[in-house]
Amino acid sequence: MNNFNKVLWGIVFIALGIVIGLNALDITSINIFFKGWWTLLIIIPCLIGLFDSKNQSQTGNIIGVVIGVALLLATRGIINFSLVWKMLIPTIFVAIGLSMIFNETIKSKISNKVKEASKNGLENITATFAEQKVNKDGEEFKGANLDAVFGGVNLDLRKANIENEAAIKASSIFGGIEILVPESINVKVKGTPIFGGVSNKSIYNKENTKTLYIEAFCMFGGIDIK
Numbered sequence: 001m002n003n004f005n006k007v008l009w010g011i012v013f014i015a016l017g018i019v020i021g022l023n024a025l026d027i028t029s030i031n032i033f034f035k036g037w038w039t040l041l042i043i044i045p046c047l048i049g050l051f052d053s054k055n056q057s058q059t060g061n062i063i064g065v066v067i068g069v070a071l072l073l074a075t076r077g078i079i080n081f082s083l084v085w086k087m088l089i090p091t092i093f094v095a096i097g098l099s100m101i102f103n104e105t106i107k108s109k110i111s112n113k114v115k116e117a118s119k120n121g122l123e124n125i126t127a128t129f130a131e132q133k134v135n136k137d138g139e140e141f142k143g144a145n146l147d148a149v150f151g152g153v154n155l156d157l158r159k160a161n162i163e164n165e166a167a168i169k170a171s172s173i174f175g176g177i178e179i180l181v182p183e184s185i186n187v188k189v190k191g192t193p194i195f196g197g198v199s200n201k202s203i204y205n206k207e208n209t210k211t212l213y214i215e216a217f218c219m220f221g222g223i224d225i226k
Contacts, residue, residue: 148172
């Protein structure tokens with residue numbers, strides 16, 4: 001959950017607390033358990049989830065919002081329940097289709113950036129049955145190939161010199177890779193985990209003009225971006 005999501009959830013709880021408090025003091029008589037109130041338990045989390053900049057796939061959130069709103073309208077008698085059920089499956093299929101097209105566009109861009117950088121030559125950092133810790137403080141960084149096989153790679157880029165873009169191709173098999181990135185750069189990840197995990201914990205900032213593209217593959221291992 002990013003900071004903006006936390007703020008949105010904070011606003012929701014503050015508003016709920018104020019309403020309950022005012023009702024308790026008989027200042028207001030707002031019925032928070034109105035007809036169809038339970039649909040908000042679907043709508044609000046999915047709506048806030050749409051603001052998660054790190055979540056490349058928003059299919060679940062989009063479907064949740066659409067279903068939640070449809071159910072709310074149905075419980076309020078604005079639309080017919082039978083219409084909701086008739087349109088449920090088509091809506092899910094359309095949302096999944098749009099998501100596949102959109103996500104493939106993003107992933108293709110990341111792959112192309114990594115391939116382009118590879119043509120210019122990338123530094124190879126490999127750890128096989130061993131551990132590699134690489135610190136790029138004050139060094140120019142354009143990209144790297146990271147390979148961890150029954151080992152670990154730690155790449156520290158927090159004080160590296162990155163002009164506009166950089167690319168990393170990371171592969172972890174029965175191993176682990178940790179990439180520490182500066183706050184002045186946004187990270188875009190294409191992850192392919194097989195019995196493993198790819199985690200992007202970097203902080204997104206829309207004002208950042210620099211981008212780090214990471215194509216990550218892991219099998220029985222993990223890749224963490226922080």
